[in-house]
Amino acid sequence: MASLDREDAENEEDNFKSWGVEKLKSYLLEREVPIGNTNKQGLINLAVFARKLGLKAVKSVRESQREVESERL
Secondary structure, X not given: OHHHHHHHHHHHHHHXXXXXXXXXXXXXXXXXXXXXXXXXXXXXXXXXXXXXXXXXXXXXXHHHXXXXXXXXX
């Protein structure tokens, strides 16, 4: 079972390795993960952990305002 978890983590990491730094930062910031002054490998590690934790993207202020306005109608 542990080897299966390790394989999943490696597959996730391989997936994130193909992403650019800006896309990784955007992915993490959408999930409110603090990134600080992290290099690409650090961003990949954070993205893998965020995915494992099941962190979902947080709505932006604009999206929240649209939702409130649509509910008012």
